[in-house]
Amino acid sequence: MLYKSYMSFTKPSLADLRENYTKAGLSVEDVEPDPFLQFKNWMDEAIANHIVDANAMTLATADKDGMPSARIVLLKHYDRDGFCFFTNYTSQKGKDLANNPHAALVLHWKELERQICIRGTVHKTSHQESESYFHMRPHGSQIGATASPQSHQIADRSVIENREVELLKDYPEGTTVPLPEFWGGYRLDPHYIEFWQGRPSRLHDRIVYTREHRNDWQISRLAP
Numbered sequence: 001m002l003y004k005s006y007m008s009f010t011k012p013s014l015a016d017l018r019e020n021y022t023k024a025g026l027s028v029e030d031v032e033p034d035p036f037l038q039f040k041n042w043m044d045e046a047i048a049n050h051i052v053d054a055n056a057m058t059l060a061t062a063d064k065d066g067m068p069s070a071r072i073v074l075l076k077h078y079d080r081d082g083f084c085f086f087t088n089y090t091s092q093k094g095k096d097l098a099n100n101p102h103a104a105l106v107l108h109w110k111e112l113e114r115q116i117c118i119r120g121t122v123h124k125t126s127h128q129e130s131e132s133y134f135h136m137r138p139h140g141s142q143i144g145a146t147a148s149p150q151s152h153q154i155a156d157r158s159v160i161e162n163r164e165v166e167l168l169k170d171y172p173e174g175t176t177v178p179l180p181e182f183w184g185g186y187r188l189d190p191h192y193i194e195f196w197q198g199r200p201s202r203l204h205d206r207i208v209y210t211r212e213h214r215n216d217w218q219i220s221r222l223a224p
């Protein structure tokens, strides 16, 4: 009874929403021995296919008691040392990562029927990396990042808008906004990278790279 009324919340019912995935397959023989090259191949395809926000990924962290939280961040750089994103170090995710450096990332490109799941350990990027990325951002974004006490309660929107006005007086367009000490990058150094390709009848392909030692990746298949 409860189930029935729940189902009628949305029309068509959420329980009736389903896609059959048919675009491609993935096997151990298909993939690169190096997961970062495999990641690059898929990211290049996502960009070539004009996927909106192809670099958007869910970042899952957990606080010191193990309580998880997740949110979207943008992947701004990756290489064999890991996957980088930038944020406010005093945010919820920043507090979580200070206490528990284990985290997970998920990218989902529904148009390609693909998902990538990554698990690893997170470290702050160097001050130089944070500074160089901060100053690549549009002036307005630099001011916005400086104005916002991300994840802290504020009385209303005027708190950040007033701060923005003050900062624009000190640092008008064309001047250098200093990198705030509370803002910068993190790099997730992965030990698990999974490539998921949707297949018909929910018999999806999952090819997983796990790492015992640096650059020594084992490749295996998981059941969907």
Ligand SMILES: Cc1cc2nc3c(=O)[nH]c(=O)nc-3n(C[C@H](O)[C@H](O)[C@H](O)COP(=O)(O)O)c2cc1C
Pocket (backbone or CB within 6 Å): 053, 056, 069, 070, 071, 072, 073, 074, 075, 085, 086, 087, 088, 091, 092, 093, 094, 150, 151
């Ligand atoms: C598409 C998209 C991209 C985002 N990119 C970032 C990002 O790169 N860095 C960031 O700090 N927040 C980003 N956000 C906002 C976060 O999802 C989140 O609201 C914010 O970081 C506060 O998270 P927290 O309170 O869990 O720390 C993005 C949100 C969306 C929807």
